[in-house]
Amino acid sequence: MELLNKIFIAPFVDMVAAPDFLMQVLWEGLVSGVLYSLIALGFVLIFRSSRIFNFAQGIMVVFAALTLVGLHEMGVPAWISVALTLAVMFGLAVSIERIVLRPLVGQPDIILFMATIGITLFLIGFGEIIFGGENKQMITSELGIPTGDFVLEPFGGLLILQHIDITAVLVAAALVVSLLLFLNKTRMGRAIRALGDDHQAALSVGISLQTIWVLVWFIAGIIALVTGIAWGSRAGVSFALEVIAYKALPVLMLGGLESITGAIIGGLMIGMLEKMFEIYWGAPLLGGNTESWFAYVLALVVLLFRPQGLFGEKIIERV
């Protein structure tokens, strides 16, 4: 009885009793959620245009953040470091296309997936050699990102919004919106969508695979840098950052590997649900730390009932 109460009644009573706290929880979930969406979007773009499941996305976050901080440590001004890091990410996209993707074109998907594991291992080694393996501080204030907070008092309660988080949400949201505009309104964006739909047809209208691949990997690089800055500002810059990119996995399981909308909605959902679960169920009932696994379990449960993901078309087996 007591357990049922703790599962089905008490949490909701708490939510209603302290709506300001519920808002705080949802806000924090949202902050993680936009970043998950952003990373998932990077995965989706690469998957749609090349059928590659990019295992290296996580390490790209670390690599971008390390490069940024490392350059600054060498005395390069903050914003120039950002520009240089973008240039490095572009160089990485070009190299990956030339050295890895182009020779492997037409190989089975699993080979390409293995290749991205290779890229991951290379970036870990390369990053450590150049920037060292120790934990670094993100150059948050040097980039002019405010570090204070707003205190609001909804329902006579208390809601604290960190400036860093607000900035992260705004920048991530702006990036998502510009990506959507780019995909829908520009020539290159149309080409990316077209390539995702049908390779042969895309080639027949003059779309270059190579150009698009460089482009989507560069976009993944930009996303890596933004998430690296946002997450690095809270948790510091180390190889542990990589794990946040893997949160995109359950997002993709929910949203579907090919759906842009799915990635965005799935990311926001997982961000908020895992936070709510942790606070209202995980911590009181399971001793906390549920955020590390909740998303995966949620995705598995959803897949049991909807194997096509939340937004996929119904799969009808051909017999």
Place this chain on the structure above:
Amino acid sequence: MKDLYEPYVTDDGRTIGGCLMEMKNITLKFGGVVAIKDISFDIREGEIRAIIGPNGAGKSSMLNVISGFYTPSEGEVWYKGSVRPMMKPYEVARQGVGRTFQNIALFEGMSVLDNVMTGRLTHMKASLWEQAIWWGKAEREEVHNREQVEKIIDFLEIQAIRKTPVGRLPYGLKKRVELARALAAEPSLLLLDEPMAGMNVEEKEDMSRFILDVNDEFGTTIALIEHDMGVVMDLSDRVVVMDYGKKIGDGTPDEVRGNQDVIDAYLGVPHA
């Protein structure tokens, strides 16, 4: 013998131009399979050129060589008077060679309009920056591209389904949308791989009319693969006949119809 680079007038009064594309001694191998064996033929400007032959003869392979999807093991492709270096399919497309596919290759998730718009990609030259802020060249280009696309949509009579996602269309209409997309690029040479396969008589008549109209009004040179002999004889100026990767006939429909090798191939006379 007609001069390859001089126009001539056909018996029914059509003016056919000089050579647009010439295949010289093309051979194509897939491992041990020889799909095309030392074939040469030419396509003249403004003509409708048919490629026919039994199943597996190598017709689609030939179209794929022309459009750069396959690289020939031997031989040269000449286009607009010069030999073509090895090119990727997208580069060939940008040179003005458009195509459709035997198994329809459309962007299933996009609307008819968006599909046809992708045909204009090669005509968009504005920089990313101009596109991003929707300014100057980008805006003018978009307006012009839309006009062209609407013209083709009207021409092929698919106004009613402009906004429909292509995945939902019946087979016959999909074929028409694929043609529209290829046309949107304003190709100099249009390659059609079995544009009427799987259509009923009425749909075939429509498609035949569109092909003739395209050739007539836009002056587009067309090379097409077709199994329906009646259609081939009606549409084409000249026909190449393939069998087991070899060329067994080349000429006007009447010439080809009287060719003993062609008759044998179609009647299934066993190969020596």
